[in-house]
Amino acid sequence: MSARKTALVVAPGRGTYGKSELGSIGRLHGARFAAQIANFDAQRRDRGQPTVTELDGADRFSVSTHMRGDVAAPLIYAATALDWLSIDRDTFDVVAVAGNSMGWYSALALGGAVSIEDGFRIANAMGLNSQTHGPGGQILLQVVDEGWRPVPGLRERLFDLVADINVRANHTLALSIDLAGMLVFAGNEEGLAALLAEAPPTPGRDPLRLAGHGPFHTPLMFGSSDKAKAELPPSLFGRPALPMVDGRGHVWRRFSSDSADLWDYSFGHQILAPYDFALSVQVAMREYAPDVVILPGPGDTLGGAIAQSLIGIGWQGIASKADFAARQAADPVLLSMGRAEQRGLVTGLQ
Structure with missing residues (x-):
């Protein structure tokens, strides 16, 4: 055998x-x-x-x-x-x-x-x-191109933006799950709204709010x-x-x-x-x-x-x-x- x-x-x-x-x-x-x-x-x-x-x-x-x-x-x-x-x-x-x-x-x-x-x-x-949990949820963003290669600088730009949003009054936002080619961020409604409004262009798909998901993997x-x-x-x-x-x-x-x-x-x-x-x-x-x-x-x-x-x-x-x-x-x-x-x-x- x-x-x-x-x-x-x-x-x-x-x-x-x-x-x-x-x-x-x-x-x-x-x-x-x-x-x-x-x-x-x-x-x-x-x-x-x-x-x-x-x-x-x-x-x-x-x-x-x-x-x-x-x-x-x-x-x-x-x-x-x-x-x-x-x-x-x-x-x-x-x-x-x-x-x-x-x-x-x-x-x-x-x-x-x-x-x-x-x-x-x-x-x-x-x-x-x-x-x-309190009000909130998750947003999925793609950070690789169609060949599944990282888009230069995109991951860093997103983390910088999320850090900036998280220190704003009444805003909570943080990394939830790292899926390699995609990042999931989670937070309260104010934080999510800011991310959707200010996220840089991402390849493949627009940022996606995950239906029915809470602010998983955060202190919320x-x-x-x-x-x-x-x-x-x-x-x-x-x-x-x-x-x-x-x-x-x-x-x-x-x-x-x-x-x-x-x-x-x-x-x-x-x-x-x-x-x-x-x-x-x-x-x-x-x-x-x-x-x-x-x-x-x-x-x-x-x-x-x-x-x-x-x-x-x-x-x-x-x-x-x-x-x-x-x-x-x-x-x-x-x-x-x-x-x-x-x-x-x-x-x-x-």
């Missing part, structure tokens, strides 16, 4: 379960993981919430329902966790895990720091807790952090079974990580401070040099940010969108389980 390929698994966050993903949990996992889905459903039912099965099996996708935090988070977690359980371990040796934003809570379960069941409890609670989320720490005890956490790379680029290792510190980070810094997704991917690649990156579902929208993170460090000579596309065609470095042809390579069920 040929040697297994080493893999980094990256859990997606908000905005990945959309219209195209409706019904995917039942379709892809209903038969094999019926007991696991029943556990998720029971947890939701006990809280008086619509079940994963009901939400995933709805007749139509509703933006007002399915994109809401208390619905999106459990659907995304369920899809990610069940995809994780579907990875063919005879083909892939997972050497580390990471996640984007709310995907960190999925990464906790993938990395073995919490159980799959408790991971759902955490994701479900945080989906609701994430709605506990203190209410969410307080609720999480009150509701989700440290006893849920143990030491990880796999290395986990967080939103600071810090590696939580198997034998040296303190579970109380991990709990404090997950419901403190992770909620209240910027999440550097690009750095987390880059640290994992440099530290563990995996053969491939596996992106579980739902969807595959995080694939661009992963590719741009690799471009940012020139991983194995990949320096542009064209380089990445050529590599994908010849010997894929990124396997997205949201794509049918790549899913089969990961699950071994083609």
Whole structure:
């Protein structure tokens, strides 16, 4: 038998379960993981919430329902966790895990720091807790050109502008998530309005206000952090079974990580401070040099940010969108389980 390929698994966050993903949990996992889905459903039912099965099996996708935090988070977690359980371990040796934003809570379960069941409890609670904040939201801006190369000086100009806006009276604005080729800034309504009005021209797309998103990864989320720490005890956490790379680029290792510190980070810094997704991917690649990156579902929208993170460090000579596309065609470095042809390579069920 040929040697297994080493893999980094990256859990997606908000905005990945959309219209195209409706019904995917039942379709892809209903038969094999019926007991696991029943556990998720029971947890939701006990809280008086619509079940994963009901939400995933709805007749139509509703933006007002399915994109809401208390619905999106459990659907995304369920899809990610069940995809994780579907990875063919005879083909892939997972050497580390990471996640984007709310995907960190999925990464906790993938990395073995919490159980799959408790991971759902955490994701479900945080989906609701994430709605506990003052007025505000997030804005997404692109900072790379059509070839996924950085636009000279644009990132620096944006950070200078955000710093200027943040010191104005009644304005709050800060980096929320660094996605390599895109930056997400978050703040109150005054800060967001100023950014939209004063942002320099950006390539590809106009600045985008993310619908239904709060001022995530800023101190404006203190209410969410307080609720999480009150509701989700440290006893849920143990030491990880796999290395986990967080939103600071810090590696939580198997034998040296303190579970109380991990709990404090997950419901403190992770909620209240910027999440550097690009750095987390880059640290994992440099530290563990995996053969491939596996992106579980739902969807595959995080694939661009992963590719741009690799471009940012020139991983194995990949320096542009064209380089990445050529590599994908010849010997894929990124396997997205949201794509049918790549899913089969990961699950071994083609």
